[in-house]
Amino acid sequence: MKTLLLSLSALFVGFLIVPQATAVPSYARQTGLACSGCHYTPPELNRAGRMFKLMGYADKKNKDEVTSPEDKKHAGLDLLATLPLSAWFETSFTNTKAPQPSTQNGNFEFPQDISLFLAGAWSTHIGSFLQVTYSTQDDHFSMDNTDIRYANKRQIAGKDLVYGLTLNNNPTVEDLWNSTPAWGFPFIASDAAPAPAAAPLIQGGLAEDVAGLGAYTMWNQHLYVAGSIYRSGHIGTSQPPTGQDFTVNIRGIAPYWRVAWQQDSAKNSFEIGAYGLHVKATPGAITGLEDSYTDTAADFQFDRTVGKDVFSLRSTYIRENSSLPASLTAAIADRNRHHLDAFNANAEYHFGNRYSTAFGWFTTSGTSDTLLYAPAPVSGSGNGNPRSSGYILNFSIWPIQNLDLAVQYTGYTRFNGAGTNYDAAGRNANDNNTVYVLARFVF
Numbered sequence: 001m002k003t004l005l006l007s008l009s010a011l012f013v014g015f016l017i018v019p020q021a022t023a024v025p026s027y028a029r030q031t032g033l034a035c036s037g038c039h040y041t042p043p044e045l046n047r048a049g050r051m052f053k054l055m056g057y058a059d060k061k062n063k064d065e066v067t068s069p070e071d072k073k074h075a076g077l078d079l080l081a082t083l084p085l086s087a088w089f090e091t092s093f094t095n096t097k098a099p100q101p102s103t104q105n106g107n108f109e110f111p112q113d114i115s116l117f118l119a120g121a122w123s124t125h126i127g128s129f130l131q132v133t134y135s136t137q138d139d140h141f142s143m144d145n146t147d148i149r150y151a152n153k154r155q156i157a158g159k160d161l162v163y164g165l166t167l168n169n170n171p172t173v174e175d176l177w178n179s180t181p182a183w184g185f186p187f188i189a190s191d192a193a194p195a196p197a198a199a200p201l202i203q204g205g206l207a208e209d210v211a212g213l214g215a216y217t218m219w220n221q222h223l224y225v226a227g228s229i230y231r232s233g234h235i236g237t238s239q240p241p242t243g244q245d246f247t248v249n250i251r252g253i254a255p256y257w258r259v260a261w262q263q264d265s266a267k268n269s270f271e272i273g274a275y276g277l278h279v280k281a282t283p284g285a286i287t288g289l290e291d292s293y294t295d296t297a298a299d300f301q302f303d304r305t306v307g308k309d310v311f312s313l314r315s316t317y318i319r320e321n322s323s324l325p326a327s328l329t330a331a332i333a334d335r336n337r338h339h340l341d342a343f344n345a346n347a348e349y350h351f352g353n354r355y356s357t358a359f360g361w362f363t364t365s366g367t368s369d370t371l372l373y374a375p376a377p378v379s380g381s382g383n384g385n386p387r388s389s390g391y392i393l394n395f396s397i398w399p400i401q402n403l404d405l406a407v408q409y410t411g412y413t414r415f416n417g418a419g420t421n422y423d424a425a426g427r428n429a430n431d432n433n434t435v436y437v438l439a440r441f442v443f
Contacts, residue, residue: 024086024129025402025443027052030120032061035401036353040303040310042404042442043183044348047264050176054162054218056151057120057127077123084120084127088442094190098431100378107192109136112438115144126150137191143208143235145173145182159220166214166226169233170207171256174214176224177271179299179314180258182207185346185360186392188406193434197373197416198364198386200320200340202256202277202295206248209234212256224273226258232281243286251290254279260299269303282326289326295319308352315345320366333372340366340386356396363389373416375424378432382424385417390429404440409433 028035031052035042038049045053052059060080070076092112099105111134118130131144151164166174173182181203199205214228232250234241243249260273276296282288299316320340327333346360370384390412397405415429416422422429
């Protein structure tokens with residue numbers, strides 16, 4: 001029971017740890033384009049960047065290739081002459097308004113993390129964004145966001161139809177827009193500051209812990225439809241896994257779906273869509289009673305070119321309905337039926353591609369549960385209420401396109417159910433207000 005409770009706590013804290021992403025120079029070396037060719041500022045994709053990803057990261061302008069013709073009896077070959085490798089180094093500073101008990105405030109991480117990327121074309125029609133990351137917190141390398149794609153296109157009734165397959169480890173990581181969780185705002189986050197306890201499962205709860213195979217299509221650069229199926233892909237444990245140390249062990253398959261409509265003009269780009277996930281899982285085991293989670297979401301993104309600048313608006317709303325008979329029986333939850341509602345919105349202005357400033361608002365609310373959201377200093381809830389809300393201010397400078405210098409302030413109006421004494425140990429929501437400074441070197 002203690003193991004399950006610890007695992008559950010770790011999972012919920014991890015929901016709001018933001019998966020970080022950016023442009024990687026191996027794409028630039030492959031295509032001959034600067035990072036700004038595909039990004040407003042990384043990781044925000046522009047139209048060209050969305051098309052590059054849609055087509056499987058396989059577009060090649062660099063002619064330094066190894067090729068061999070094919071016929072009916074002989075396989076062809078079309079490879080980059082060198083591996084598409086990149087790396088980044090991140091160092092950061094975190095300071096909360098009030099120190100976390102018995103810990104150092106003004107925390108400096110050197111590094112916060114180091115990532116290695118295999119990012120680019122593998123062969124004709126096949127490419128990847130494959131990331132492994134070393135973190136100071138864990139003191140080892142592990143799999144990070146990964147998306148391996150096959151893509152092709154044909155014309156039907158004079159209209160382009162792009163279609164492809166994706167093998168990935170995080171629902172929404174394959175998405176083309178920056179309004180869904182994997183690549184959504186905030187694009188940077190501290191790994192040392194407290195995070196709210198509750199978030200829908202699709203909002204990072206399965207990140208790098210599943211394996212999924214999916215298919216997608218884009219018709220006439222307007223209608224995008226995608227679907228994937230996921231199984232638990234626990235790493236850092238024996239294989240085949242027993243599920244003992246994991247709160248979410250998918251039973252059967254977990255389907256993910258996505259539909260979106262985009263409309264582009266000379267100065268405007270607009271997307272509106274919906275996505276969702278259904279998971280049946282057993283905490284701490286691969287047999288027995290099953291918990292059920294159904295996440296349904298809507299999103300939109302609007303980008304407006306203003307001279308050489310870009311103004312962006314993004315938003316997503318997620319509704320999670322869950323039934324937790326397994327957690328109720330194991331005394332992890334004190335009731336069966338739950339729901340969570342999460343809303344995130346942000347506005348950002350890009351001054352060319354050197355400066356950007358952003359404001360975001362977030363709120364999560366749902367069913368109270370004194371076991372699921374139990375009291376604990378800093379990370380817990382004194383009243384079992386999952387409600388958290390706050391705002392984020394961000395300012396970023398890109399002196400050169402592969403160096404990001406950013407400062408971010410996160411303020412909380414409510415944290416884990418209350419504004420004052422939320423953890424029943426005397427800590428207030430605004431005690432977790434955080435100043436975060438990041439330097440990211442990408443090469």
